[in-house]
Amino acid sequence: MDAVLELSGVSKQYPGHLAVDNVSFPVPRGSLFALVGPSGCGKTSILRMIAGFEQPTAGELSLNGQRIEHLRPYERNVSTVFQSYALFPHLNVRQNIEFGLKRKGAKEFDGPVAKVMNLLRLAGKESRLPHQMSGGERQRVALARSLVIEPELLLLDEPLSALDPQLRKQVRLELKSLQRSVGITFLMVTHDQEEALSLSDGIAVMNRGKLEQVGTPREIYLKPASRFVAGFLGSVNWLGDVGVRPELTRVGHQPPGNGARSHPARVRAATFLGNCVHVHTELSHGAHITAEVPCDHIEVAAGQDVHVWWEPEDEIHLPESRA
């Protein structure tokens, strides 16, 4: 696998707090890679170390096989789309986009600028100031400003968090098609598991400064390496060392009788969510199992005795000690 960026043994020690603990993973060239984890897990520190705003305490960072830890931010061919976008408020859209080109000593501005402005649907907005634009437009300016200098790697810090929810899904799709069309590797930091799963080609999951798992969204969702990963990327019903996702859990008035794992249970509550129903049940020994079932699948009411079951191959086996 051809990696544009390679982290090996990277650590970041702050006074009294190890933010990043011996993290290694490659970022494949041309991919949209997501670094996910809860807030404070160290993912943003990693992004800032790649950009050069912070220095790793230990470990190596290689961009195209060249060590970059010692390079200043302005010497690295990576570019960042900041969470707040960090557009220069005194410069208009065009001046913002040209900023990087001028710093890199480009001779030709008009062509590349027009190209990214068209790509990001900003044509005609050249002379707007950042405060005259909507959140979505500002984000597109930030993307344009970074993409125009054609970095080896584009870093995105929580790219969708500042947008309102209606816009978020649309931008998610746009971001993915943008990455495909420019072919530049995107490394995105997010705490939103849905965003990571739906957008990325590869995911690295972090928790408390440590890397938990690296893989494709499918691998990480279906074969989580730890209870943390399983729980972070979706909900899981745990019965001892065995877990099963709610959407793979079924509810029936009768046991299925086909070799599936079946348990008698009592319905505690059923929550209607529009596209599905969450049936919360309790097994005889007190364990709670939630099943996500289609709306028309079954009529249940609180207090009813039912059976919950799932296919053995859908089980996730992870001992409790690895929580």
Next chain:
Amino acid sequence: MSRVRTWALAPAGGLLILLFLIPMAIVTSYSWMTRGPYGGVAAPLTWENYARLFDPLYFSILIRSLVYAGIATGICVLMGFPLALFISRSGGRKNFYLGLVIVPFWTSFLVRTYAWMFLLRDTGLINTALQALGVIGEPLPLLYNPFAVMVGLVYGYLPFMVLPIFSTLERLDRSLLEAAADLGARPLDALFRITVPLCKPGILAGSVLVYISCLGAYLTPDLLGGGKTIMIGNLVQNQFTTARDWPFGAALSLILMLAVMALLLPLVRRGNEGLL
């Protein structure tokens, strides 16, 4: 609620009427009168006090005041901006350095100006030291000249430049500088492309404060200029004291005030657009 609001205005408003508007009206009416035989004012009404301002003797003092204030403001920008930048980037020591900027205000301005005289005069610290080291034979003429006045003005009003610039620097979003570096700007480039332009409101506010203060300065040119390099403030004082020409003094003060207002008006307008 609106009644409370009205009464809240009363103390400051009353003070302003009693101690500012009424004296202003008196000064304005004096400026059209003729000087009395023993000071004070007398009839008839005249424009002559305003006409006298164009007497080359007085006009040159007015121009000199405007120029000196301008130069002092320029020097304060050049010294104050780097100092404010240094303080805003000193992390935990920020308040300590800020305190050092403010400490001189704990002492009377008069005392501090006298201190400068002890430093600058022929037998002062600087000349004595240079002579002792054999650098110079005769003392350098450091006091009672335009140089001394400029030193005094810059020294006295530098804090008024540093503080507003410091406060705009503090409000500057650090991620903008990271973004600039990220896009390939070296530190000095980022300073002139991002930091300085975004600090314009602070630089402007500081410049207004320093310029107005310098324009009205009278203690500094009086003590450090030795009566040779006088500015419009000294001229006003002279008219009310030794020259006993109150009407002319009144006309001069009004002109000074109008000059300041003419200067401030465009800035206040721009302030309404969110620049100041």
